[in-house]
Amino acid sequence: MEQLRTQFPADDFSLLALVLLLPLVGAFVCGVFGKRLGKEGVRTMALSAVGGSFVLCLAAFAMLTSAGGAHGAGHGGGGHAVTRFTWTAWRWFTIDGGTSTVPIDVAFSVDPLSGVMMLVVTGVGFLIHLYSSEYMSKDPGYYRFFAYLNLFVFSMLVLILGDNLAVLFVGWEGVGLCSYLLIGFWFGEDRKASAGKKAFITNRIGDFGLLVAMAMLVYYAGTLRFSTLETSQSALSQMRTVWPIPGLELPSWLIPAQPIRASVPTLVALALFVGCMGKSAQLPLYVWLPDAMAGPTPVSALIHAATMVTAGIYLVARTSFLFVLSPFAMAVVAGTGALTALFAASIAFAQTDLKKVLAYSTVSQLGYMFVGVGSGAFAAGFFHVLTHAFFKGCLFLCAGSVIHAMHHVIHDEEGSQDMRNMGGLRKHMPITHATFLISCLAIAGCPMTSGFFSKDEVLFKAFSSQIAATQPGLWVAPAWYGQAIYALGVLGAVCTAFYMFRAYFLTFWGDFRGWTIVKGHVAHHGDDEHAHGEGPREGAAPHESPWQMTLPLAVLAFFALFGGLVYAEPLHLTALERFWHPVFASASTHVVERAGAHAMMWPLLGVGATVFAVGAGGAYYVYAQQGGKPAEAFVAAAPSLHRIVRDKWRVDEFYEATVLGFIDAMGDTAVAIDKWLIDGVIARLTAAVTQLFGAGLRLLQTGRVQVYAAGMVLGVAGLGWFILTPHAEAEIDSSKLRSSGDVTFTAAPGHGYSYRWAEGEAAQSGDFTAAATFSTKLERCQTKQVRLEVRNVFGGTTETSFTTCREMGNDCCTAKPAAGDATARPQTPLQAPARAPMGGTP
Amino acid sequence: MSLAPVIPALLAAAVAYVMPRKAATKHRIGLAAVTFFLLASVGWLWPDGTQAVAKPDAPTSTEWPYLLDFLIGFPIVAGLFVLFLPRQMPSLLRGVTYAVFAVSFVASLALLAVPMTPGWHFQHIVPWIESAGIRWHVATDGISVWLIVLTTFTTPIAAFASFGSIKSRHKELCAAFLMLQGAMIGAFVALDLFVFYVFWELMLVPMFLMIGIWGGAEKIKASVKFFLFTMTGSVLMLGAMLYLVWTHHELTSQWTFDYLALSRVVLPDTQKPVVMSAQFLCWFAFSLAFFIKVPMWPLHTWLPDAHVQAPTGGSVVLAAVMLKLGTYAYLRFSMGLFPFRSAILAGNLGAFAVIGGILYGALCAWKQDDIKKLVAYSSVAHLGFVMLGLFGATPSGIQGAILQMVNHGLATGALFLLVGVLYDRRHTREVSEFGGIAKVMPVYTVLFLIVTMASIGVPGTNGFVGEFMVIAGTFVSKRLNQFGAIEAIGAAFGVILAAVYMLGMVQKVFFGPLSNPKNKHLDDITPREALAVAPLVIMIFVIGFFPSIMTDRMRPAVESYQQQFVHLFSDTPETPLAARLLPRDMFPPSFLVGAPDAEAGGPSAVTEAATKTAAAPAKAAEAPKPRSDEDTNRARAARNEEIMQKFKNLPLRKAGGEP
């Protein structure tokens, strides 16, 4: 251990580089050279990559615990510095924050929280790689599958080990991309490809929230590194008016009495939570997870049980110091979690597809994790993530091995997953049955199993703790809020126990409904074709899966059973909580335990046990003893309710109608605007106008010479008229008007012109002189009218007058309306020439 | 040039050599060479902190002054020369064209060898038309250097791709490409408004020919529409340019078209009807020409038509480089010459960019059934991001915008190349014609997916870095004052729509059942086509992971430009009632190097004294200091404050008086 520590010092912990590099290299090699390596080569490459990474993670974890252990040996190690090994690769880019530049590095770090998560990802990942090496053995895209799986492990590690929010975002989107590729793995069918697309776009909506959160953090906190964020909480605690936006003229009914203000941590936390909802399939954005079952089963096990969906909770745990600053956000997190738990559990009742049941149970369990994290019990919430990874992973893999067995005879996709075709598999698949039962017990919360400890810890903490507001005036959750969450949780737990055991009894108990089992039946090729027909299928008995599939099941079942001992508060075995204490130290200071709540711990444990008994017993009674008849009775009694629940409360159709409908309509209007309004106006209208003018002018070209000559004569006549009539214009030089007040008028010259000037209303006297300029002086704020009369050589005269005013800054000129506007502008239109040119003498 | 970066690059080259399953060695070597060069360039260009520290007046002897003239002139002259070559030998024509492109690309790399300190580099001034004060004034700085390299990088690729598919009139095609490259580089480096206008117009001609001759069905209509749209815009710009020059003459009785001199002119701004104020009209004329080119919302309808009808090579160059001229010119000329007006209108322009550009472009793209039209509308969306970055006018916003310009060039260029591959096989681009071709063309699908992810902006590719810098910059921007937050959120929302329309198209084309019988035996992407796309894909990842090789060269220029922009438009805009000439000391001394009167040495004593005093503190602020971030921020804020003070106590000069 010593030379490891010397080789990898704490602040330049390049071991992380190796941990990340291995899956990446594995993915690249499988992806590019997969076909040439063949199945064996690809399998060894993929397994060794993830395995090696797992070993390195173990080493890193060991160094972490030893470093941590050295400080706080034994119990209650006290608040010592967060042991964090960081490795900075290179400077990614710098952004301009509110006051200073924000450097963003490609940096990775491991601390107790991400250490444990790292182990889960690589450990469970390795098991699933082993499992799928057998499960996918007959699939043509074998190498492509392992490339995507390795890429997924790499992205998940980047997400977990990211030292700042930007690198976390890289992993976040990378994981979204890999789930898109893996869900849509069998892209041949439209349904599966669109399931992948749906997953990516829903995740993308979540990423929108994360992007906005990051922008806000850059602006307010001036950094994205988790460690510096934790210390810069003072910069964050300020208020910001959210609505109405200043400067935006809004209709009056939109403007509330006093502007809605929200504290910055609330806004950031809510934005982050939008990201978590997208990724961890919470209520509004959970729709992609059930459809994601279109992917191969190991994918569902890895992504939709163990790793990716837990990324949301990891983010909330990682930024716990931020969430805790705003009780409102914590309440929202806990509330959404509870509602999702109950909602998903209700749907799972009526599902007949085994994987769909497990999918909805995942959504519901995620709800529980958010309840835990939302009510301040970060350690408990995150512990539920671990235990869930084990038992849900095991459940999915059991389902996989069952489907694998059913596939030998029933080849179409839906049929092999439908529980109605299963039943009585206890006898044929003992190991799968045993592991399925253990995981079922764990998830249902049978006492002493890991599920029991983690779920009840979450519920207890929800019941007993409250978030204190750091700033005065912040909204604080009402006192009864914890209890309401607890009630929803218990109700959800009952449903969970019921539907899990329903699935268990339907698959493993009763008699086999798949096909008539014929002893010694040789499943030859010909058999498959006619098996498609509706007629009674027959084939060999479903046999147990090979060791590559059952070994991971056993390991996971073991952890599902004994995982709870790591953090069993009632038994005072809180090793994990102490291990994580430094990470959640700063957050837990805000979490206050309600008075007298601790005493309630044991009674609530009792409630937990009874919940398990009620749920499991009910399922046993309905499905094992009565063979499912009460279920049919219930369906007959409330057919419409059953149908709605079976159609998943028609949430997809609702989204289709509203959200997609709205965007579709917007798209159509945009295209219409583009084609008719913009293209129409700019392109076609101008073309039409020019054509119009063209046609008009073409009429003049008659082709007859005399018409042109007549035109010329008219032109000459007009010119003649212009020359003959006199024109009176004058240029006013008012440059010195403001300073000294004198103005000079210079009349426009003309052939044989003579001028006569007059001031004010004085009659025109005197004869026409050749003096073309005239100047006068104005007092302050005085307005004067000057009249000019012009006579040309033919005796025609015309007259015009100008008014000028000396503006003295206090716009006294404009004050008097009568004086006309301030700027000197020739006032009267050109008068008709005083006398027709033909007229006699002046 | 330490050897450290060479080893990983060699390794990557070996892998690239082995990667293609069945390809002629010629293409394998090509691929390996491209990989080696691009990855090694990361090492060589890696910022070792020498950028900002280099003293501003360090001897720039290493800069060969004629480099920019060579970059502009060489392709144009070669284009003319190619016209004289015999028409019957297309291979000779192609050979000459490749040689010219190769030489100009290598020459453009010399631009990167010099540390881009704030101020002009490779500046070359030759008096051209003395009577009108027009000078051949070309220079580059941090902002335009990468756009030049982008031009010399993508045009050869476009030519290489189009030589593969276009079989008629080789000579005209080569000439068109060469002249196009010369004109575009000219437009990027011109600092004399007249020279800029010449290249701005010259650039249209080859593209007009390309669309018109080798275009699709209604190519004439599209090329005429393209030409008319840009022409009307640039004619307005010419009018405004002349007015500006005339005002400058009124103020200093000296004729000059030089950008440095004209940027000192402040046109009268607000009369009662704002539309009548000179600065608004000039700004509007300039910006209209650039908005048409970008294209911004109402003036964008020429782009889809032009792209649909343009040949593959033409489309690539149009998307990769020509659109960037609009955004670059807005940054350089509109914001440079009229800081007051562009700052005041930043808020609503930002809304225009978000709603009209990002969201509208995405919605339209979603509804298109022609892949090229879809990619064209996606360009409108991406460039909406770029414009938002520019309107925000924060250092990271502008850097993000410039980075996004380069990214868009690479991603959309690659997209058009790949669509060209499909078009060559099926001679149709209707999405409904394709379905499930991932089975028949696996390698092509992988390439297309990588480029789609870059276009969507998945982190790890270049799209994300640009978009995130723009969003963060908009959020922080003071120019957008209270709208910054909303516009940033709108832009972030655009990221979702990008995923919607791109993946929608990818699903319809690649995934799903192989329904259309014609697609059954499409052959996969040939090594030659893959070689054309390879450099772009590699650069997507290189910029995705190592954007600092680019941002580091941009930052000094962008920061000094942004300071100048903020400083000219101090936070309390005192709108000038009459035309006024700003004193020289309000500009960083490195900016005015090469300004016309600087040579004439004629300015009155007042400004002379002022420049000396300003130069002293400016030099002190930029004195070499360690590259830690806190000091740069403190120095920057102090300098900013001190110049702001000078701007406040500026005596109000009389209208039209000598400064």
Add this chain to the structure above:
Amino acid sequence: MTNMQLVERVFFALAALLTLGGAIATVAARRPIRGAMGLLTTILGICGCYLLLHAEFLATIQLIVYAGAVVILFIFVVMLLGSSAESPADGSAALPRYLAAGVFVACVLGAGTLMLRVSADRGKAAVPAVAEHFGTIEKIGRELFTEKVIPFELTGALLLVAVVGALAVGRGKQADPTLEPADPSTQDGGKGEGSAITEATTAGAASAHAGDRA
């Protein structure tokens, strides 16, 4: 008013009468032959005016070139076209045309009186005495061949071009297949040297050829 002035006034009245009468005849004549005759009288009237204004050389040129050549040319062509030269009774839209004519004449007369009023005061200045031999052939010949020699040569060249042009246009297309080939001898007779005097006759000859061609 000495009787000398009286004679002058009478002579001027006669010339003016001839000019205007001819002009109106030319314009208003129904049959073009009358128009040509009207033109002839106008030219004679103008010749009279020239004599009054001491422009003997011009008067002679007027008589020879205009009266002798141009009017004759017109008459040739009118004779050539025969009845078809008759302009049909263009009764259509007569009223607006006469109205236009009336307006037009009124405008010109108005301009004329305006000019009169302007020149009235200046016109009173006596007409300056005239140098001896003013307007005779020597004076004009000297001026023509000393100061204005270039325009003179150019006019010569122009006339040559006009001749060639008239010939080309007048002859129209060659080799009219319907006729037997005309013997070439009569073809090139028309080429005369380009002096102003002979020009009129050649033009006349050219048109004659054209005549028998139609």
Add this chain to the structure above:
Amino acid sequence: MTIPIHYFLVLAAALFATGAVGFLLRRNLLVLLMSIELMLNAVNLTLVAFNRLHPQNHGGQVLAFFVIAIAAAEAAVGLAIVLAYFRLRGTVRSDEATALKH
């Protein structure tokens, strides 16, 4: 010679007016040409009249002389064109000569 100059000017103006009217209104090509001749003669008359007013040199008369020469050439070519037109169209009505329109 005591006749004031403006007598001649008025006469020339009238002559010019009739020529113009003839040119604009008559539909016969020949009359058009004759009207042009009238207008040219009017111009000559004014030239000579003003030359009489300033007898220092014979500028006016020489110009009149040149005008006469050119008028002759113009008449010749005009009539040749009329003949060619007559050969093509068989009429001398100026209405039909609308080939310029296209």
